[in-house]
Amino acid sequence: MSLQADLTDLLLTDPALADLVGARITWGRRAPGEGLPALVLMRVGATHDYHMKGVTALRRTRIQADILAATLAEASAVEAALTARLDGVRGPHGGTDVRGLFVEALRDGLDTDRDGSGIHRIVADLIVHHRLHNKENER
Numbered sequence: 001m002s003l004q005a006d007l008t009d010l011l012l013t014d015p016a017l018a019d020l021v022g023a024r025i026t027w028g029r030r031a032p033g034e035g036l037p038a039l040v041l042m043r044v045g046a047t048h049d050y051h052m053k054g055v056t057a058l059r060r061t062r063i064q065a066d067i068l069a070a071t072l073a074e075a076s077a078v079e080a081a082l083t084a085r086l087d088g089v090r091g092p093h094g095g096t097d098v099r100g101l102f103v104e105a106l107r108d109g110l111d112t113d114r115d116g117s118g119i120h121r122i123v124a125d126l127i128v129h130h131r132l133h134n135k136e137n138e139r
Contacts, residue, residue: 003061003130004043006094011039016081020074030068036119037069037078044125058099063126068111068119075120079106082124099129 004027011017011025017039024030024038045062048055065082069075082103089101105125113119 003059003096003128004041006096007041007063007128010089010093011082011085014081014085017078017085020078020081032114036113037067037074039078039082040066040068042066057131059128059130061128061130062104063128065124065126067122067124070117070119072108072120075122079122079124086126097131099131101126101128101130 008025008027012023017025021037021039024034024036025041026034026038027041030038030040042064043061044064047060049058049060050056067075067078067082069078086101087103089098091098103124104127107123109121109123111119111121
């Protein structure tokens, strides 16, 4: 599996998040007609770790998590559940060996939905230090 699939699985299997967003966790953009609250994830940065012999199997990936909700209270509840589930996570998850996952920064904002209604947005920057378990990393 990929980091994206493993992170999605971590979120989908969390009871608190399931109560709030159900299966409305997507990568890249929110599906047309999808309800709120929802969580939209996007990889916004990724770096490799290096040593004197070249690249290592360690990675540092920045994920932007957009929490979208009709009210600030709903968005804040999703933020709390997301932070409780992910901040400080370590260990193997699917094919990813998470060395540390942290909620680094939070930003609030407002947006407009496709129908013109207001959306409360909380953007969470997630930093994932990880190593994928696959042949590509056997250097």
